[in-house]
Amino acid sequence: MAKWHRRKFGASLFLMPLAAKAFQPIAAAAQFFAAGGRALAQTVLPPTCLACRKPAGASGGLCPACWQGAGFIERPYCERLGTPFSYDSGGPLISPGAFADPPVFDRARAAMRFGDVARDLVHLLKYGDRLDLVKPFARWMTRAGDEILCEADALIPVPLHWTRLFQRRFNQSAELVRAISRQTKLSVIDDVLARVRATPPQVGLAREERAKNVHGAFSIEKTARLRVKGKRIVLVDDVLTTGATANACARVLRRAGASRIDVLTLARVVDPV
Numbered sequence: 001m002a003k004w005h006r007r008k009f010g011a012s013l014f015l016m017p018l019a020a021k022a023f024q025p026i027a028a029a030a031q032f033f034a035a036g037g038r039a040l041a042q043t044v045l046p047p048t049c050l051a052c053r054k055p056a057g058a059s060g061g062l063c064p065a066c067w068q069g070a071g072f073i074e075r076p077y078c079e080r081l082g083t084p085f086s087y088d089s090g091g092p093l094i095s096p097g098a099f100a101d102p103p104v105f106d107r108a109r110a111a112m113r114f115g116d117v118a119r120d121l122v123h124l125l126k127y128g129d130r131l132d133l134v135k136p137f138a139r140w141m142t143r144a145g146d147e148i149l150c151e152a153d154a155l156i157p158v159p160l161h162w163t164r165l166f167q168r169r170f171n172q173s174a175e176l177v178r179a180i181s182r183q184t185k186l187s188v189i190d191d192v193l194a195r196v197r198a199t200p201p202q203v204g205l206a207r208e209e210r211a212k213n214v215h216g217a218f219s220i221e222k223t224a225r226l227r228v229k230g231k232r233i234v235l236v237d238d239v240l241t242t243g244a245t246a247n248a249c250a251r252v253l254r255r256a257g258a259s260r261i262d263v264l265t266l267a268r269v270v271d272p273v
């Protein structure tokens with residue numbers, strides 16, 4: 001009986017590579033046709049703008065008008081808040097805003113200003129189910145956050161309350177984190193920080209109201225604290241407005257022992273009103 005088992009086991013072990021080998025040409029053919037299909041689509045259909053669907057200069061990008069309107073953020077900017085300066089004084093600078101009202105997080109970086117283009121793009125991702133936008137967004141964010149990502153241990157997405165997650169079916173920040181992780185090979189900690197209180201949307205609220213709205217909305221379970229202790233974390237979200245949400249998350253992560261908390265967003269409001 002034992003012999004029979006061994007024979008059967010041995011035979012299946014022997015057959016497995018054969019089966020895999022037999023499958024290889026089929027898989028290769030499938031890959032060939034998929035790649036061919038993509039190439040054909042790229043040849044036949046001109047690349048369109050991610051934001052407005054008009055013809056774009058390069059595949060996977062924006063048309064010239066949207067590119068200009070996106071307002072990609074370049075140096076010089078405030079080393080703390082990531083807000084762009086209109087002039088270059090030649091050295092690392094901290095903005096008066098960062099001195100007057102220092103954030104709880106260490107540094108923030110964003111790919112673009114939150115203007116009409118960024119608003120449309122974020123809206124398409126969150127409410128238009130345009131998950132194809134995640135990859136290019138992550139590419140722009142990885143470039144903008146190069147410095148903070150190089151010095152990080154792990155990525156954490158700003159969590160949604162489960163009721164919001166249920167409505168939207170996905171957390172845009174978690175999707176961005178996954179794509180950034182694929183590009184940077186940084187590990188993801190997405191099951192530690194929780195949104196324990198459903199908060200009304202921040203839109204239309206003043207700075208103080210925003211801070212009050214998210215106060216105590218986030219939490220880390222005591223047993224999960226060890227997973228962030230001593231770690232350099234990059235917190236990821238789609239938009240940074242006044243920084244109230246990022247600060248609320250950073251406060252909880254700081255209490256759990258994270259050694260550094262930087263923030264990376266697709267867009268940020270440059271002059272919050």
Ligand SMILES: [Zn+2]
Binds near residue numbers: 053054066067
């Ligand atoms: Zn466009």
